Amino acid sequence: MTDTDHVALLGTKGGPAIRPGSAMPTSSLVTLEGQRIVVDCGLGVSRGLCDQGMALADLTTIFVTHLHSDHYLELGPLLHTAWTAGLRTHVTVWGPPGLDRYWKGFLASLADDIDLRIADEGRPDLRGLVTIHPLEAGMVTHIGPIEVRALRVDHPPLTDCFALSFAGRKRVVFSADTAPFPPLADFARGADLLIHEAMLPQAVQALVARVGNGDGRLLRHIERSHTAAEDAARIATLAGVHALALHHLLPSDDPNFGPEDWTAAVAPHWSGPLYLGRDGLRIPL
Template sequence: MKITLLGTGCPSVHTARYGAATLVEAGGARLLVDCGSGVTQRLAAAGVPGRDLDAVLLTHLHSDHVIDLYQLVVSAWHQGRPRPQRIFGPPGTRAFVDGTMALWAEERTLRIAHERRPSTAALEVEVTEITPGETLRFGDTSVTVVPVDHQPVRHAYGFVFAAGSFRAALSGDTRFCPALIETARGADLLVHEVFVHHAMPVVPGVRTAGTVAAVAAYHTLSAEVGKVAAAAGVGALALTHFVPPEVDRAALLAEIRADYAGPILVGEDLMAIDLAAGSVSWNGAVIGLGGLPARL
């Protein structure tokens, strides 16, 4: 099982942290979780273009998690994808996808007529709305749908992936969530969002104290994420969806280390975690990750 952090950012635009997206390669399946801004470029850089995906899983329908879904569909067509794109997400996904495809219908009609590509199968989408507790199967990989707490968003999910002897949990966007802790218990890896509250000051004309409090209220604070990992007893913790995108890494690690003794990764775009090899690769370097035994 290999987890690649494609986009570790948030709605705030950042040149190093693209929009929310994670690639899971396991059990013969290639699964994309979320379609934040820049996801098609990150997929190409990771060596798994949209043409080759087996499914897209959406955690929820906030714009920073779905904004590049149409770009994914069209770029996969340009890459010669021979089959429809399969999209799984919470209630509301079908209406969102239908609306998005309708918005661009004229553009597609013109392209199809003018470009005369051999197939239009990639421009078809198959949408499945999923429910909490459901288990999906892709090849030899199972995906458990976990209800997380991102209120006022009514339907928000995390996912737990299992293939062979490996398990990895992705939090999606959530405040401290006991359901996630329980379902992720004992996983080899937890990929979790983080809100670094002390790095997000009030800025006149941009955000008030009320804004900061409101954003903090539906995310997991940096003072809490280590507690989540410890309570779940996971083998390693990788941080993603940084709010704000620029943080003091040393201070963040120290804060989390107070609660969690396992390996901690301050996630970066295109960081790849190979659970079978017990290794992490990023920016040309490969290191061993203690706590993830090499079970080849």
Template sequence: MTGWTRRRVLGAGAAGLLVPSLVHARPRRRSRLVLLGTKGGPTPNRFRAPASNLLVVDGEPYVIDAPDGVASRLVQAGIDLARLRNLFVTHNHSDHNAGLGALLILAWGSGLQDQVDLYGPAPLRRLVAAQLAANAYDIQVRRAEEGRPPLAPLVRVHEISAGPAMARNGVRVRCALADHLTVPNYAYRFDTPDRSFVFSGDTRPSEALIALARGADVLVHEVMLPSALGGIVDRNAPRVIDHILRSHTTTEELGRVAAAAGVRTLVLSHLVPAFPSITDDMWLEGARRHFSGEIIVGRDMMEL
């Protein structure tokens, strides 16, 4: 709802007058986006948590990706883990799913009673079964000692393919297979009663993602800054920089993606590398060359 507000204006006299003003009332939004983490890659650092997102629509939480620490981040964002219902995994790299088993067991320990629908690419079903098996001892003793329900029947895994993924409570979710080299990655689009959001997961520039994101209000997209990649040193992975260059999107490419999709707001997340020495202007420069809409450099726990 939008409308004009009335503002009390104190004139020279004693009486205040109520006059129409040009202050535009900010509509109360039904959707809330929280960037739970904004760094790319599995290695923890002190500055940013691994990338994941929380969308809340009419009070219902939707979680996109489950990296290490996601359960704590959700609680910091005000989410009762027992209310976890909708979980979307973009792909099965550890910086996107290392916290999956922990999230399920901790939601269960927080009083989960209803079903959790979990969406993502294969082999998600096998990974979830393995996580439940890894936690079998804790589940068994808590069931016996605390009277909790079994966890496995509460978790419903949907191994998805491109197209419609879910429609419920006024929220429609579609996904597209982006291009993350050898690892299938689904980008998700959420059409809600007031805004549309697209989450890229990990991808190099992808026509399928551009089509999915066409006209969206908010595109949360991964990004890398090639000029800073030389600072990444990993003795165990001599080809890591080559891997990054081939499977991710540069700031400049991202500007072109956002322009082609015609989105309103571009949010940079899954920053690679996530060095604090990289300024916002350095992240923005390449994207700005090609995209004239709003661009936001994501920060952990930022709300939009």
């Protein structure tokens, strides 16, 4: 893998379900200033990282934006798989309150395997290799030369959902999942790349029908908790960012809606470089 600054969108589908031919749920890899940072761990993140040429044993830093399963379901399996692939150094995981419960539960569920591999294969104890730190609104931390900032966004019914800014010589901002949120424009001001979740409102009812085991509450959740592509474009323009990428697409797998629909939604409100998310897309910074 080249160390040139870039972001790889590993999984670009909004929501946890996968179907034949669909994209995978949300995960990304930020490569900046020689650091490689995983952002969200939806189903498929381990394969996505390998497809980018990254050795899982080289994991050092992971951020989870919020506790919806399409953003953290594969955190435990990723860390365990990295361990079986040779991980011997420490991994720091940042996430909202409650992520530590998930990690403890995952370790309990795999305790027999972990203990057996320590005794039978001489591996270091996975439980001592991972530290979970809480994300908080207004948080500022540093990963080597990279400054990381967190902003709480509007993703009901969750209260702990965080946009993230990663700044070195280049800066990339992730919106996380959010309803239209004007403060995000200030948070992303002047960034080289804004990666914003996006939905096509005209496709949402068909999406809910495909899910098949929800009711009107699912439709209401999507409509009140996510951002239409046109509103993501407005925020990018207000923020004066250099480029916009649409991520966590709702829908990502409806044959009746394609790239032209996303472009048409964005075009009246954004005139800069646009990247439409697809699994494996690498965006230079």
